[in-house]
Amino acid sequence: MARPPKHWPSHVQYLTVPKFHPSVSTDALSFLKGGSSNRLNSSPPAPPSLGVIRQITDPSHPAYGQHGLFAVRKIPARTLIAEYIGEVHSDERPTSDYDISLHRFPGESVGMDAATMGNEARFVNDYRGIRQKPNAQFSDQRTAGGGLRMCICSLAEGIRKGDEIVVSYGKGWWAARSSS
Template sequence: MSSRAKQPKNWPSDILFINSQRFHSSVTATARAFVQGPPNQTKTHAADTLAKTPSAVVIRRITELSHPACGQFGLFASKKIPPRTYLIDYIGEIHCDDRPHSDYDISLHRFQDGVYIASDASTMGNEARFVNDYRGVRQKPNVEFRDRRTESGELRMSVWSLTEPVKKGEELVVSYGKAWWQARLACSEPEEEPEDIKVQC
């Protein structure tokens, strides 16, 4: 897909909208080849078909005062979403360097020699960068991150619904995981707790 697609409604002006992954100079030839992968010789995955249909997600500014991300943005269902359904890929800048201060960095793969590949959407990305953590929003997540290979063979992180349907208008929230919160706490004041911190993702 072209990386010059029309940006979605409510997209922030200071972030570059892209719908195909960009590669940072830190990505080695071996890592790039691993991400790009060989063409998928199996039957086209349902996710590739859904990726070509109108998006099931929309970006909205959060106005509820009780929401941990009030005043920021979130990702919402634009229609009813069935269980275990592919929603969107997490698109960002693929890199192999260390970015401890990015709140939009998702790991894609770690090699046995310690080299890791991640996708960072802090300065460029797509709608998936606005998926917030469920803490303070819902009792549990309603979507999850899951890696996949596209029809062309490219490795991507993607967003999928969980075991229950998602109603139209509901915010899509994941669990960032303990490692993410521990990393954020390392850069925060000692008195702050994970449940009280909300860094938009």
């Protein structure tokens, strides 16, 4: 089992490959794994993250007191920063702030939830109130083994060493929270 990075919360399980919840259908599993072996741990571990977890100590930061992900080195444009790893599921997770959509099938929406298990990528904050615009984005990619993964990649300008890595969660994400 891989050792969690610095600042990893003790109540969250550290993962290097996604875990699959029983709610995911057999057909969805086959698509997500891309025809690779159906053994649950057959996928390769995610490459090391180019971001480190840091506590946010600036009181003007909108996520003050929480954590964020910061560039360990200069990150060129369109570079994989980290895979977003968590629990792949098809059940509803309305209260999770760490759940992102992985793929939609007719009648089945598959998400990746990093609320109780995940990796460094779960600490990526939304750019609103932090920077003028995102410097990274979510993008789905297939691993060499064929598995579908959600990745965080730098945008066209690249990222300076030490900068916070921020994405857009999307207006819908914030709208869902303001209406609940």
